[in-house]
Amino acid sequence: MALKDYEYETSHCIRCSWCKFMPFQQIKSKRFSYLCPSISYLNFHTYSAAGRMHLALALIQGRMTEYSDSLKQAVFECNMCGACQVTCRTWNYNLNPGEVLQELRGHMVEQGQLIPEHMAAIDGLKREDNVFGEPKADRGKWAEGLDFLKDANTEKADVLFHVGCRTSYDEELWPIARTWAKVLNGAGVDLAIAGQNEACCGGRPYEMGYRGEIEKYAEDIAGRVKACGASKIVTLCGDGYGTFKSIYPTLGLDLPCEVQHTTELLEELINNGKVNLKNKVPMKVTYHDPCHLGRKGEPGQKWEGTYERLHPHMIAPVPEKPIKIGVDGCYDPPRNVLKAIPGIELVEMERSREYSWCCGAGGGAWEAFDDFASWTGGERIEEAKSTGAEALVTACGWCERSFMDSVKENGDKIKIYDVIELVDKAMGGS
Numbered sequence: 001m002a003l004k005d006y007e008y009e010t011s012h013c014i015r016c017s018w019c020k021f022m023p024f025q026q027i028k029s030k031r032f033s034y035l036c037p038s039i040s041y042l043n044f045h046t047y048s049a050a051g052r053m054h055l056a057l058a059l060i061q062g063r064m065t066e067y068s069d070s071l072k073q074a075v076f077e078c079n080m081c082g083a084c085q086v087t088c089r090t091w092n093y094n095l096n097p098g099e100v101l102q103e104l105r106g107h108m109v110e111q112g113q114l115i116p117e118h119m120a121a122i123d124g125l126k127r128e129d130n131v132f133g134e135p136k137a138d139r140g141k142w143a144e145g146l147d148f149l150k151d152a153n154t155e156k157a158d159v160l161f162h163v164g165c166r167t168s169y170d171e172e173l174w175p176i177a178r179t180w181a182k183v184l185n186g187a188g189v190d191l192a193i194a195g196q197n198e199a200c201c202g203g204r205p206y207e208m209g210y211r212g213e214i215e216k217y218a219e220d221i222a223g224r225v226k227a228c229g230a231s232k233i234v235t236l237c238g239d240g241y242g243t244f245k246s247i248y249p250t251l252g253l254d255l256p257c258e259v260q261h262t263t264e265l266l267e268e269l270i271n272n273g274k275v276n277l278k279n280k281v282p283m284k285v286t287y288h289d290p291c292h293l294g295r296k297g298e299p300g301q302k303w304e305g306t307y308e309r310l311h312p313h314m315i316a317p318v319p320e321k322p323i324k325i326g327v328d329g330c331y332d333p334p335r336n337v338l339k340a341i342p343g344i345e346l347v348e349m350e351r352s353r354e355y356s357w358c359c360g361a362g363g364g365a366w367e368a369f370d371d372f373a374s375w376t377g378g379e380r381i382e383e384a385k386s387t388g389a390e391a392l393v394t395a396c397g398w399c400e401r402s403f404m405d406s407v408k409e410n411g412d413k414i415k416i417y418d419v420i421e422l423v424d425k426a427m428g429g430s
């Protein structure tokens, strides 16, 4: 599909503004009633999904021909969090603003209208197969000394463990990856890693609009799965999960194996009695749904229809397009794991599950608009604090990094954990 194919979606947006807020039925307070970080921060209609739909329509219809800096800012100062895709469904409009935002970015990049700050990630990807441009040779450093892990490059294993760019190169997050590996191995999972040969899933650059190499990365990961004979790929990265579950299948690039998030596998292991959570962890916590694990982790499906002009003023997708409303993301497994820990009291934030507020790290906002990204993360911390929880727990390295930075910057006392860190405490770890 090309941008011109989205005339149906963009011309049917009625500017109702539902894409900016929680659905009325779900709102519990004015303070946390907004759901689109971009419009909340910039407070001008253009910086909403609706505004971007109309920019796209103006480009499609040739009413706008110049790619100004303000157009680039409007397109890219967005978290690509997918909240608008969910809330646009409030009145069953059957549009796909999330898809339009993605296509608009792809179009801009193809026209050479890149955000310079994104180039570092894209150059890093081309050079070292990761979005930080860090040496490829260092990718497996997090696992040094974990000799029980199989080498997916030379050995057969049931499960390929994909750690992702963020955790692989963020030393402060290495203990999280190491604990996941130890817990899964201790429960009898036959686990392999690709170490320095693991590559980016391609999802983050794709969401920046750079879609040139996603096929290469999907083929690379599929090849590695086949080579080690894994029946399953398990990732602790929200971005990786959303890419494997949603972006690849939408592009017809399905992986030749089951895809799980680490919390899904852990929930199974707890239910089968393979992981014993015996120690009490007396703590009131709240859980943050990573966008790409939740609403953007809803399984994707390739649509092979066309938009047909049924009457002079009526265009419709034929056959009907699959509807993505975010409800089939990975929401319950991390919560069920937390509930299985003795002593944990889990409280929900006002915006949760498919109506979760973004951590700020998505869509290249962090790389290019750091004030906006850190404001978004700080807003989530405020919401977590409003529940009275002493800790904010999540299940994605990007969210953890965003929240850890926000707490440090603002001097907040709330603690940030990955699910596995509390599991480790319950299993007798520190």
Ligand code: SF4
Pocket (backbone or CB within 6 Å): 012, 013, 014, 015, 016, 017, 018, 019, 020, 049, 050, 053, 087, 088, 089, 093, 095, 097
């Ligand atoms: S994108 Fe959807 S929710 Fe937003 S203004 Fe348009 S129709 Fe309404």
Ligand code: SF4
Pocket (backbone or CB within 6 Å): 019, 035, 036, 037, 038, 039, 047, 048, 049, 078, 079, 080, 081, 082, 083, 084, 085, 101
């Ligand atoms: S993807 Fe998120 S930040 Fe971007 S317009 Fe939609 S709701 Fe707003």
